[in-house]
Amino acid sequence: MKAITVVPGDVDQVRTDDVAEPAEAEGALLVQGDLLGICGTDADIVHQGYGTPPPGEDRLLVGHESLGTVLRAPQDSGFAEGDRVVGIVRRPDPVPCEPCSRGEWDFCRNGKYTERGIKERRGYGSERWRVEPEFAVKVDPALGDCGVLIEPTSVVAKAWEQTERVFSRASWRPRTALVTGAGPIGLFAALLGVQRGLEVHVLDLDDSGPKPGLVADIGATFHTGDVRDTGLRPDVVIECTGHGPLVFELTDVISPDAVICLAGISSGTRTVPVSTDQVNKSLVLENAVLFGTVNASRRHYEQAAEALARADRAWLERLITRRVPMSGFKDALRKKGDDVKVVVDLHA
The missing domain is CATH 3.40.50.720 (NAD(P)-binding Rossmann-like Domain)
Incomplete structure (x- = not known):
């Protein structure tokens, strides 16, 4: 499958690669990637060297503002084929510290958390990705593609x-x-x-x-x-x-x-x-x-999903000012004059 990979800090190493299908160990939900939002963190990864590939790897599969469609889900997961979902970015540290043990990984005390597409975990910038049900948030169908705005919200x-x-x-x-x-x-x-x-x-x-x-x-x-x-x-x-x-x-x-x-x-x-x-x-x-304040826990994703569901969808759609194919990720990191939110179409 196709995926966007980088070497943090090396702008010439942004590529759309053929990579292996996501391993089942990454999560029980198999998701078709639909859209990927781009933000300043992605630019910092590429241009400033922020971010870390998974252990033993020299490239980072980027992308943390996700939106996808469930392809396969266990019966007891709370999800079904066809559900639109967003993947949560941060994972608790393996110790875990007290906040992480209570689902408050956004208050991690020892810095050993990991983050999809940023710190030591593959991101969501691929044609297909997997996620644990407990780290997936269901998107109101009425939001449509605006579900990609949930993570920044x-x-x-x-x-x-x-x-x-x-x-x-x-x-x-x-x-x-x-x-x-x-x-x-x-x-x-x-x-x-x-x-x-x-x-x-x-x-x-x-x-x-x-x-x-x-x-x-x-x-x-x-x-x-x-x-x-x-x-x-x-x-x-x-x-x-x-x-x-x-x-x-x-x-x-x-x-x-x-x-x-x-x-x-x-x-x-x-x-x-x-x-x-x-x-x-x-x-x-x-x-x-x-x-x-930084990052967000699951309840904040749920609060964001509820807030966006109450908003005027036409207004939300105006925030998505540019769509690019996967091959356009590098150029999309540099905002144009009228850009608000740029997204990557993972089908293109």
């Missing part, structure tokens, strides 16, 4: 869940949310904020292309420029850019008792002068919380 489903847990420390609840960055993660964060009944604002550097319209059409407000010029005093911020200087600027604009959730990672190495004493003073005197 799971990241912000966790971000919102953890943010709401912080807010449970007090009796009041947030009313105004700011999402920084209008890429796919930012757009999903805004969607989930609107679904929670919040007044949502989205800040991005670029107001060209489809992003402003996508933001407006879910009932949120789009902004560009310096966050300090927006006039906003958000109760909650979901930060999706990973831009370090912006993180510190946010501490100047939040409302009292606010929560800032960091969901973005930058590959940059910029340095800027920061008054850490002032940041500390702002966080303490404003009773604010600044925290980071």
Whole structure:
């Protein structure tokens, strides 16, 4: 079968290879790969050397944003032939640590987890793949191909869940949310904020292309420029850019008792002068919380699937701005001006 394989850090080693059929040990569900979403992690694997092939292998079969159709399933698995499914990315460490033993591998304590298509496990970028039933999430048929958006949405489903847990420390609840960055993660964060009944604002550097319209059409407000010029005093911020200087600027604009959730990672190495004493003073005197989040557990995938099922499918379809064949994976890593989410058609 065909699969997309790479040598992390070597852009000239991106290939569509003939590889062996997935081994039964990889999972009882045999799945026909349909679509594969591309994100910044894939670009970091290819261009920056992030990621690790399975032990004993020198190439990594990539792909972690999956969507497929079940070809074969055990009778007692909860799945049947024809079901659309998404495969969960992370697997608990083999020890396991306490969080992993409780299904919270997104909070792995010792770093020995593995990840499909990223860290020591074959990914979902192949014509067929296998997955364990307990690491597969059924997709509402009404979502169609938009099911490929579940994995990135799971990241912000966790971000919102953890943010709401912080807010449970007090009796009041947030009313105004700011999402920084209008890429796919930012757009999903805004969607989930609107679904929670919040007044949502989205800040991005670029107001060209489809992003402003996508933001407006879910009932949120789009902004560009310096966050300090927006006039906003958000109760909650979901930060999706990973831009370090912006993180510190946010501490100047939040409302009292606010929560800032960091969901973005930058590959940059910029340095800027920061008054850490002032940041500390702002966080303490404003009773604010600044925290980071990464990855997702099964319940976050399920929350994401439910959130997308409630969303307008036509809006979701507009997020998938480009489809490429498997041979186009390398070129798809570089976004074009109007790209929001690029996906690979695993049938082509």
